[in-house]
Amino acid sequence: MRCHRWPLSRYPFLAGLLVWLLAGCSATDTFEQPAPVPEVVSTVLLKKVWATSVADGHDDRLLQLAPWVADDTIYAVSSRGVLFALNAADGTRKWREQLETRILSGVSGDQARLYLVSENARLMALSRDAGERLWEAALPNESIVAPQSNGSIVVAQTIDGKVLGFDAQTGEKRWQYDGVVPVLTLRAAAPPLVGRELTLASFANGRLLALSTETGQPLWQYRIGEPKGRTELERLVDVTSQPLILEGAALVTGYQGKLALVDLRGGREIWSRPSSSLHTPMIGQGHIFVSEANGDIVAYDGRSREKVWTQDKLAWRQTTQPLVVDDHLLVGDFEGFVHVLSLTDGSLQGQLKYDSDGLRVPMQPLHDGVLVYGNSGKLTLFKLETRS
Template sequence: MRATVTRWSVLLLCVFALGGCSTIKGWFEIDDDEDPRQPVELEKIEQTVKAKRLWSTGVGDGQGEGLYRIEPVMGDGRIYAASADGEVKALEVSSGRRIWDVDLELPISGGVGLYGDSLFLGASDGFVMRLDAGSGEILWRAAVTGEVLAPPQGNGKVVVAQTYDGKLHGLDFASGERLWTYDSNMPVLTIRGTSTPILQGNRVIASFSNGRVVGFDAATGAMEWEARVAIPQGRSEIERIVDVDGTMAMLGNELFAASYQGFVVSIDTNSGRKLWERPVSSVSGVSQGFGNVYVSDEDGTVIAFLRTGQGQRWTQDALGWRGLGRPTPVSSYLAVADFEGYVHLLSQVDGSIVGRFRPDSDGVRADMLSDGNVLYVFGNSGKLQAYELSTTSR
């Protein structure tokens, strides 16, 4: 029987077996004052950057009760967002004005993907959907083998979707017919989540809970290369968890990915050759900017690695065990959300904390988006908000 490790940011760790959830001593008891994983209390900072809210709207019940990370997506002056209870909205990026909204009457667990005039969503009961981005009309719905926890992606010929049972599916773009399926053979224990597949021309790149990143031919599903991000080590199944669940980042033909209890790596996507690696333990993923690769470690440390692999630019350890999400570059800053819904603004130059605001007291799990000096935050409660960042006057 395969058990599952469910993670709420980095604070909750449960093992699910048939019939319930059991607590692992030393991982779940976060109320113990002596627990080293106790989230640090926030200290006052000197705010040199302020966040002005430009607009706010609600999208259904947000992330719902399934610990999802349903991400909005932007394109052609619009932002598209979906909620766990099946509401999908298209909004003007500049004003937040509603263009259309639909109720799919299906529980959504993965989304939103965008290609051209098509949106892609995944349902918790094992469906992938393609919608018309202009109206929200469902163009097709295809059954897959399990829950879809990340945005499906398309390239006009193929739609790829990763399911929580460790499989990657290639579907026909026009009809939704299944073209191929790859089975990664999941470990006994995994963290709840999957990374978002990346389509690079006719190649699809996906990461798995066995610590591997794999490149496939998108049309046929044939494996082109495989790279190890982490190797399972230790006696217990918990010690051997090496999921690559967070968002990966691309720059040209260079891919950046991070694993839990493993490494952050740089991979040449033409060959699958690993260019460099550095120790890290992360479930939220990586981003890049200013010549850096940014990672939030599970212990709450934000690290800027030199993109060349020649070491670290800086580290910021003032946010210990606060369940940090993926760092999001915005203008010359780095935005990082925590489990209490605070967004911390760091300098990309030296990692100093220069601002803080709280868009959603229910927390922020979904990746944030940015465009210039505007940050878009989709909170767990369903609040989708746009904030303009600027320096404070002295």
């Protein structure tokens, strides 16, 4: 069996497998060379509305520092701790704050505060109006995902599977749940989803867990991935995507697991299909769209759950979470290309080379357009235009 030893910088989600890759061949040997950039005659164009730069961006640290948008303000942070508040309409700066610490997580927030995690495992709460530090709390280990808040409780999840709830106003620790994490995991994680009553947390053992937001007590769990095979790599399952909530149910995906719809009241499976994905699925025009771990983009019929189409020209290009914009589906890749697909048949209708350092964090809808944050720190609002 032939060994593949490609640079981890090209495969950031495999950074957690470093020991295995250096040891030689795996039993599966499934990771393949990325497909070449497909040739596309663009009929859909990405027109720049405004552009700016967020300092050094991700700084080659394999982080996922997604911006947070609220009340026409974009909050974005760089790995070296430069925090920006930008006007969503034109990208102009409202304020800039140097946090004097490196950052591991993206920024998130609630009605009054912003939340970040520093590289020394400190959960920080800052004011939304000026970035003033309000309180800090120690975490038991690093956290690479943005803390999440419902305005009353802020929840952080660490790389060793601990989920912690803090009082959003004071920073006082309210509860802690200790999850089980296998020795071998992916270098990625899902932010907890914090509601008024339920907090959904995803774990590297392939499970989705519902906790009481108030007390942290476990209420139910659902297994997205079941370890199979003989080797550790074959048995690797992980959940690195945040659930998508749909009318009392959660649409979930997992690596070497499945795409499933789960009842929020008790964790009962409504339906499922085999799937392997690192990203949250998206919906649009009655379809469910999944960016598979191998780079394929797959559309399922929302009623029958049967596959409608598969776009395989982006194989192993580390495609990002898909985003539905009007009649189109957008995904980015590790070389910094933004690809525009048709929702109807998955055909490639547009392409833009955006950031030579690559794209990792999800693109976000904003003002009938799309907000793109590249690994180098480039932040741009685009609008889609159809070429006549």
